[in-house]
Amino acid sequence: MRLLAVLDRVDTAPFTLEALAGLLNRLGPAQSRILHVAPSRDPDYLSPDEGMPDAAEHARFEHTVSAQTDTLRQIAQEWTQAVIPHRDTAWTERVGDTRTLVAREAAGADITVLSRPSPQDNAAVAEAFAGALYDAGAAVLIAPLEHYATLGLRPVVAWHPSHTLDLALQAARPILERASHVTFVIGENAPMEVPDPPLGAELARQGVAVHMDRFLLDTGDIGEQVRQHALSAGGDLLVMGAYTRPHFIEWLFGGPTQDILAHGTLPILTRHAPLVRL
Known part of the structure; x- marks a missing residue:
């Protein structure tokens, strides 16, 4: 590594x-x-x-x-x-x-x-x-802009299936496999709408404690809801996919993840998927 x-x-x-x-x-x-x-x-x-x-x-x-x-x-x-x-x-x-x-x-x-x-x-x-x-x-x-006693001991995965999340999880896999507890935060429009992530079962078979934290999405910012659930889980790392935006500052201060990055108090592991030109 x-x-x-x-x-x-x-x-x-x-x-x-x-x-x-x-x-x-x-x-x-x-x-x-x-x-x-x-x-x-x-x-x-x-x-x-x-x-x-x-x-x-x-x-x-x-x-x-x-x-x-x-x-x-x-x-x-x-x-x-x-x-x-x-x-x-x-x-x-x-x-x-x-x-x-x-x-x-x-x-x-x-x-x-x-x-x-x-x-x-x-x-x-x-x-x-x-x-x-x-x-x-x-x-x-x-x-983060504050002290954290640990990093990756209790990671949280913002589960929303996408290619960018797959890339982030690929990088995070060694951390997740060494974690004591992994929480998957799943926002849904209806109960049990999203299937359990297969990665959760894989980690559980390796002896990692896994928890599925499902919640119903409301009309507020999705990112803020994810952040609150990540903090409630006692997370010390948030793994999420990066949105495809042409400029990072636009993505950071005006894009879909604005609330996560502008107000987040967790270390965030993410990755960007390059645009495919046809």
Whole structure:
């Protein structure tokens, strides 16, 4: 298993690394790397009508980028030394286009850990998500912005049969098989409308405790209902399929999963299905 953690913000880096440690603890022996991409161009000057930065502005940009890289490197080094059990996790720095470089690195990983984005983030955070989720088609673990004592011990699967969920479950399978308890949250329009997931029986045969949490959908946000059931189940990881949207920020702040990602307090493991062009 190959794991990649992308550090792009000082304030979220500890939570991203904690999520990486949680994966390592659940999966056992695994290769892990930490990646930071330093942008080579100031995102404030990416379009022709915004002009070019003068020497002072360019110097400020380079100083900001360098300072952030130094701080993130220090955070990563301290985490590597403190994490128990000790993990030999490599630190990798790249300079250039964030989306391209993250996509390239994520393509070689089984799971890529990213921080939860927010509307206030700079363009590089959204570009990292787009590179990993859409360009690389990687399984992405979205780290929560709070401490979690465990990750994947009691995962919750938002069960809605789809190709994207199949892809997410493929990445999550080693975690589910090592879990102590797995809950399948199933929203229905009528009682027992959705058959029991075959995966539940497979996990049960392997000795994993499995629970089917069915509920009737109401007129409110489906994502919020799933979140509440996941939290009620004591979940420490939510596995769900990613909706097919052209841009991550649209998907995050204006798409069907807006409530899950904007208000979710769980780590989220998801994967995107590339569009099929005919």
